[in-house]
Amino acid sequence: MTNQENGIDGLVTNGVAGGSTDPTLPTRSFPTQNTSDQEASQSATNLDQSHPLYLPSTDISGVPLISLHLTGTESYSLWSRSMRLALLGRNKMGLVDGTWKKEMFREEYWPQWERVNAIVLSWIINVVDSNLLSGVVYATEAWTVWEELKERFDKVSGSRTFGLHREIATLAQGTASVSIYFTKLKGLWNEFESLIPPHGCNLCE
Template sequence: MVDIDFHHPLFLHPSDTPGTILISHRLTGVENYSVWSRLLRIALLAKNKLGFVDGDCRRSTYPDSLRAQWDRCNAFVLSWILNTMSPDLSTGLVFASDSAAVWTDLKDHFSKVDGSRIFFLHQSIAHLTQGDATVSSYFTQLKLLWDEYTALVPFFTCDCEVAQQNSSHLHQQRLFQFLMGLNETYAAVRSQILLMQPLPSVNRAYSMIVQEEAQQSLSSVLPHASEPIALLSTASGNRKKFNGTCDFCKVKGHKKESCYRLIGLPPDFKFNRKKASPAALTVSFDDSLLNSQSAPVFAPQQYSELLELLNKTRTVPAPAVNCAGSLQWQDEGDW
């Protein structure tokens, strides 16, 4: 028997079995034949068995000593093809004996490279949007449509200037198609990409959009730092908007719990009016308690005398009060 090394197309690895499923994608009909054939060709190339389906590895090209080995390899390839087809399609090929003939027959049945298929791909690419999908899932679907279109209508490239311009135009078109289908949450980063000179590749734009998606996801789960400040401002505003009357002194603008006639004067107390009627003086006194910023400190005895003086002014006729002039505290100015 002739020795066969692992580079030879007729070599079979010990791990190769007829029941091996080379690809997870199953052929179901015309709608997925292009993708299925592309994936299976890649898998057969990795196994060094692509020549069995494209006609390069024929039985007649080998000597009699290797034809039995060719039959074994052909049976393996035929089994791998049937394993990746739907049961309805594979049933009609169980009596086939040549893997190349089966491959050609499938191509004749399902490879429909006509205007309707190309139109469908154009329409799918133009109307594909991200929606509820992630950026990665959306880009994968779009790239799958691009690859199928390229397989059906290949672009021939060379080193000439015209070919380079066509290739540049194709890449730019795919960049615009990708950006148009994104959700409006990526409008800012999309504008930044379009302002770049030169325009980035579609893969580079995809990387930038994925980074933006990660930042938006992180921002949505972090607590907002402004919430405690907003709550504090709201609470402060509620205190300033109190329009009720104190239950103790019967003066508007503060509650009994904050009445200085009960809790005492603050260290920064200062009167802010010189002359007033007794009623206005009482209001001015309470306003001064609430709005003062800096003033001398009163002792408890001084505070009691001040309250007693204010109570007496309520019984004195208005002219007597007006003649008395401004009230003055020793060495501290008017109050």
């Protein structure tokens, strides 16, 4: 497969329509300014499955992306991780982390970007508790909602970490099977470790 077949179509580089100069992205030839509007429109809708703006019919079914709902600080860590995995699996993480903003694509790709952005935005809103939507419900871009939720709820709660520590220390098997007991214990430890950054972690400073 050639580099042309692997590139990200429709990108704008330094204000000029064309391929990305990022060495991690293969180069690709793009329609020139003489390309007809019809051809440009077709290139924006007939996208390869690996393209960040590709949207299969299964992604617009209305089914919630994950079963977990964001209810506040105590659930943000697990909710965020679940959403990241779901978005990465659909190649849409770039629309919420700012990697694939609208202005990075040529103008003929904007309607498709807006359509995909609306779908991703609905995925986020549909798994946020209704009591928390007042600050984000009128946002028009998925990445701004993602950042707003991160700013509001990505906080280490002292009461939550204390509660987890107490749950771990007092958890007993009781009448539960060994597998259920250890699954619950492992889940508590995983959540506890996600809330407490390791010592010497530069990324967490």
